[in-house]
C-alpha cells in the first residue's frame with residue numbers, strides 16, 4: 001500500500017490521495033466558455049500528457065490549478081488540499097514550469113534556484129543544498145555556477161524543472177515545456193520528466209500539442225475546445241477507436257468529438 005507522507009502540522013491524508021484532483025471544472029473568459037465539466041485525477045508518480053491543439057484550454061487549466069484565475073466552478077485539490085480553502089498547503093505541493101521561460105539570465109543557475117528556495121521560506125544553506133540536489137536530478141551539477149545566459153535552451157528548461165522541484169512538490173505542471181527546443185533536447189527533457197516520476201514519485205502533468213512527445217505507456221488526456229475527450233494510453237485509445245496510431249486517434253477525436261475514458 002502506498003501512503004503519502006505529509007509534513008507535521010497538516011491534516012493527515014488518506015492513503016492513495018491523488019496528487020491532483022479536478023472535479024466538474026467550468027471556466028469562461030467573460031462570456032466565452034473555455035473549460036467545460038473537466039474532471040480528472042492524477043496519482044503520485046504518474047506521468048500524464050495533457051494533449052490538445054492550440055486553444056484547447058491547457059494553459060487555462062494550469063492557470064486555474066495555480067489560481068492565476070479563480071472565478072470558476074468546480075473543485076481542485078492538490079494532495080487532498082483544496083486550492084481555495086487550503087491554499088497554503090495546496091500550493092506548497094505544486095511546482096510549475098511555465099510556457100514562457102522565467103529565469104533571470106544574468107544570475108547563475110544556483111542563484112536562480114536559491115532565490116526560489118528563499119521565496120518558499122528556506123534558509124541559504126538549505127536552499128543551496130536543495131539546489132545542488134535538484135541540479136543533480138536533471139543532470140546539471142557541473143553547471144551550477146554558470147550564468148543562465150550561457151546555457152542552451154534545453155539546459156535552461158532543465159534548470160526550470162530543477163527550480164520547480166526545489167520545495168519538493170507532489171505535482172509538477174509543465175506547460176508546453178519543449179517549445180523552441182531541437183529534437184534531441186526535447187527527447188532529453190521528456191526523459192528527465194519520466195525519471196522524476198519513477199525515482200521521486202512526483203506526479204507530472206505535461207501539456208503539449210505534439211503527439212511525438214507521448215511515449216507508448218503514457219496516460220494521455222485529450223483536451224479539445226475545453227472538454228476532456230479521452231483518457232488512456234496509446235494502446236487503449238487506438239484499440240477503442242480502431243485506428244493504427246495515436247495520431248490517427250487524435251485526429252479522429254478532435255474531428256469527431258467522441259468521448260472515451262478508461
Ligand code: ADP
Nearest residue numbers: 029032034052053054055056057058059060061
Ligand atoms: P492552450 O493552452 O490549449 O493553447 P488556452 O488555455 O491558452 O489554450 O486558451 C483557451 C481558449 O481561451 C482560447 O480560445 C483562447 O483564445 C482563450 N483565451 C486564453 N486566454 C484568454 C484571455 N486572457 N482572455 C480571453 N480569452 C482567452
